Amino acid sequence: MDNNNLDVHLGKMVRQKIGERGITVSEFARRINCSRNNAYNILNRQFIDIPLLNRISIALDYNFFKHFTT
Numbered sequence: 170m171d172n173n174n175l176d177v178h179l180g181k182m183v184r185q186k187i188g189e190r191g192i193t194v195s196e197f198a199r200r201i202n203c204s205r206n207n208a209y210n211i212l213n214r215q216f217i218d219i220p221l222l223n224r225i226s227i228a229l230d231y232n233f234f235k236h237f238t239t
Contacts, residue, residue: 177236179222180212186229187212200228 187197198208201224211217217225226233 178215179217179233180214182233182236183217183225183229184212186231190229197228201225 183197187194192200194208194212195205198205201208201211201221203211211221211225222233
């Protein structure tokens with residue numbers, strides 16, 4: 170993915186990492202301390218605020234911010 174691409178869909182990226190990690194959405198929700206329904210809502214968002222994206226990055230051991238740095 171291009172580091173300067175502002176057309177990324179963060180929810181789709183998070184969903185992909187969840188699949189790669191082999192965890193369920195319920196487990197993902199537990200790791201970021203939210204409900205399962207809220208986790209599904211996050212996966213449908215194109216944009217995710219910085220504090221939440223930081224929690225997700227820690228929970229999935231992946232730096233999503235690298236897609237926005239040069």
